[in-house]
Amino acid sequence: xxxxxxxxxxxxxxxxxxxxxxxxxxxxxVVLPGAARRPEGDVVLFDVxxxxxxEVFERLKDLGITREGSIAVERVDLSMSEVAxxxxxxxxxxxxxxxxxxxxxxxxxxxxxxxxxxLAFLAIATQIAAIxxxxxxxxxxxxxxxxxxxxxxxxxxxxxxxxxxxxxIVSAARTLAVGFLIAIAVxxxxxLVSRGLGWISPAGLSGHTEVDFIVKPDRWSFxxxxxxGAAGVLSVTAGKxxxxxxxxxxxxxxxxxxxxxxxxxxxxxxxxxxSVAQLAVNITGMVIAGTVTxxxxxxxxxxxxxxxxxxxxxxxxxxx
Numbered sequence: 460x461x462x463x464x465x466x467x468x469x470x471x472x473x474x475x476x477x478x479x480x481x482x483x484x485x486x487x488x489v490v491l492p493g494a495a496r497r498p499e500g501d502v503v504l505f506d507v508x509x510x511x512x513x514e515v516f517e518r519l520k521d522l523g524i525t526r527e528g529s530i531a532v533e534r535v536d537l538s539m540s541e542v543a544x545x546x547x548x549x550x551x552x553x554x555x556x557x558x559x560x561x562x563x564x565x566x567x568x569x570x571x572x573x574x575x576x577x578l579a580f581l582a583i584a585t586q587i588a589a590i591x592x593x594x595x596x597x598x599x600x601x602x603x604x605x606x607x608x609x610x611x612x613x614x615x616x617x618x619x620x621x622x623x624x625x626x627x628i629v630s631a632a633r634t635l636a637v638g639f640l641i642a643i644a645v646x647x648x649x650x651l652v653s654r655g656l657g658w659i660s661p662a663g664l665s666g667h668t669e670v671d672f673i674v675k676p677d678r679w680s681f682x683x684x685x686x687x688g689a690a691g692v693l694s695v696t697a698g699k700x701x702x703x704x705x706x707x708x709x710x711x712x713x714x715x716x717x718x719x720x721x722x723x724x725x726x727x728x729x730x731x732x733x734s735v736a737q738l739a740v741n742i743t744g745m746v747i748a749g750t751v752t753x754x755x756x757x758x759x760x761x762x763x764x765x766x767x768x769x770x771x772x773x774x775x776x777x778x779x
Contacts, residue, residue, distance in 0.1 A: 484508035484550030570611030571631035588717025607713035617749035650724030674733030684744025
């Protein structure tokens with residue numbers, strides 16, 4: 460269940476309550492007339508099942524609530540109520556299959572922004588991957604995969620393609636490109652210092668067959684990227700963040716960046732090309748699969764999910 464707080468202009472509160480009364484999957488409705496001060500209006504609290512949340516929020520937006528009032532939503536971690544259980548049972552489908560599109564939109568918009576935290580995590584992950592390549596150590600490479608924050612920007616590109624939101628696509632693609640360029644540059648600088656100190660040499664990458672898969676992309680690399688992209692988007696839309704760990708470990712984006720940085724520092728341009736190709740293959744595969752997954756979710760939910768009536772035109776109604 461999701462807990463929602465609506466601040467509604469007083470002349471629209473009756474329509475809000477009517478909408479909630481007609482929608483299955485809505486319960487625990489509380490109306491506080493005149494309780495809101497900025498913006499002024501009535502406060503309506505209610506719980507809604509994930510399966511119907513997108514439709515309910517869309518109809519509230521049709522009433523102009525987001526223009527003249529507000530809608531706030533938070534997850535309910537624990538609800539002990541037979542009434543709530545009945546309301547959730549009335550909603551069509553299953554909670555894990557439902558996509559709360561407004562929630563997803565806010566999440567990917569945040570993930571598409573280039574931030575210092577994103578750059579720091581990606582740079583650190585790339586350096587750990589580079590050390591894992593040099594030792595070599597599969598454990599370090601796996602750790603770098605989990606630490607990498609790049610999937611959020613990949614999911615933002617997928618969502619942008621679904622909505623044909625070119626601003627979001629460009630923002631997320633810029634975040635990925637700038638993030639990986641800076642992470643690789645920082646790692647190259649560290650590798651050059653290590654080479655100057657005599658810690659590594661041009662022969663440092665020879666004989667490391669354990670990590671050759673990073674610089675040798677093939678059909679399996681693309682297939683794994685497709686599967687990881689689909690699984691990643693499903694985990695985000697279903698709110699199953701734990702599943703993302705498996706997605707991070709499945710793809711070799713960060714290890715490819717780390718290998719490329721070491722290869723640049725050591726002048727091994729053949730491995731640089733292989734690493735960049737691996738990085739491109741993984742990102743492309745995830746974007747394709749993620750976008751297709753969102754399209755399928757939108758198609759099936761729009762066809763088989765709940766359909767609420769469009770609110771009637773605004774007119775004066777008695778104050779609650």
